[in-house]
Structure formats: structure tokens, C-alpha cells
Amino acid sequence: MHEPPGAPPRPSSTTIARVLARDRTCTFPGCTVAAFRCDVDHVVPPDPRAPGTDELVAAGNLIALCRHHHVVRARTGWRPALTAAGEVRWTAPSGHVYARARAQASGAPVSRSYASR
Numbered sequence: 001m002h003e004p005p006g007a008p009p010r011p012s013s014t015t016i017a018r019v020l021a022r023d024r025t026c027t028f029p030g031c032t033v034a035a036f037r038c039d040v041d042h043v044v045p046p047d048p049r050a051p052g053t054d055e056l057v058a059a060g061n062l063i064a065l066c067r068h069h070h071v072v073r074a075r076t077g078w079r080p081a082l083t084a085a086g087e088v089r090w091t092a093p094s095g096h097v098y099a100r101a102r103a104q105a106s107g108a109p110v111s112r113s114y115a116s117r
Contacts, residue, residue, distance in 0.1 A: 009046055011057040016040050018059045024103035027080065027088040028069035038064035041073070043082050063088055 011019075020035040043061050063080055065073065072078060077093040086102030 009057045019062045023064040026066040027063045029098040033066035035064040
């Protein structure tokens with residue numbers, strides 16, 4: 001399938017599979033929706049006009065979000081940050097930070113909060 005000119009780049013099916021395998025569930029704190037039921041969303045949205053956007057569609061810039069939390073993120077100002085270890089740190093509109101640890105093969109990920117102010 002070819003993208004129209006000027007369309008943002010899309011991750012490959014292999015990259016999407018890596019993200020879903022890494023995250024296992026929605027990465028929003030406390031959510032347990034299975035990753036295969038989730039959207040794959042960018043941590044940093046790509047700018048199709050900017051050069052070097054390939055890294056923005058790499059697994060290191062993508063997270064699994066259930067549709068509900070994808071909408072919550074878009075409408076309310078929650079901001080994710082993905083660490084090299086696969087932990088997703090969410091900053092709430094209030095400034096509080098919540099960490100969602102990388103999922104382990106044996107079970108669901110653990111969420112915790114940090115005092116950030």
C-alpha cells in the first residue's frame with residue numbers, strides 16, 4: 001500500500017509487532033487492555049516536512065494505547081515518555097508523573113507514581 005504524498009510515515013508491520021510484544025497491555029497507568037487490542041501511538045509525533053522522520057516510526061517512539069486512553073491523551077494533556085528500558089513515564093496535566101514499568105513475560109506491568117513537583 002502506497003501512502004499519498006505528504007502523508008506521515010507509518011511503522012512497518014514488524015515494528016508494530018515489536019511494540020505490541022514489548023508493551024503487552026495499554027501503557028496508560030493501571031490499564032490492562034491487551035496490546036493486540038490497542039492503537040499504536042507515537043510518543044513524539046512525526047513531522048512529515050522534517051527530514052529524518054524514520055526514527056519517529058521506530059519502536060523506540062511508539063507505545064500501545066487502548067482507544068479510550070488514546071483519546072484521553074489527545075484531549076486532556078497527558079504526556080508519555082518512553083525510556084530505553086521500555087518504561088513509560090506519564091506526566092499528568094497536574095504535573096504528577098506515573099511510571100508504567102515494562103511488561104514482563106510472567107505477568108502484567110506495574111504502575112507507580114513519582115512526586116514530581
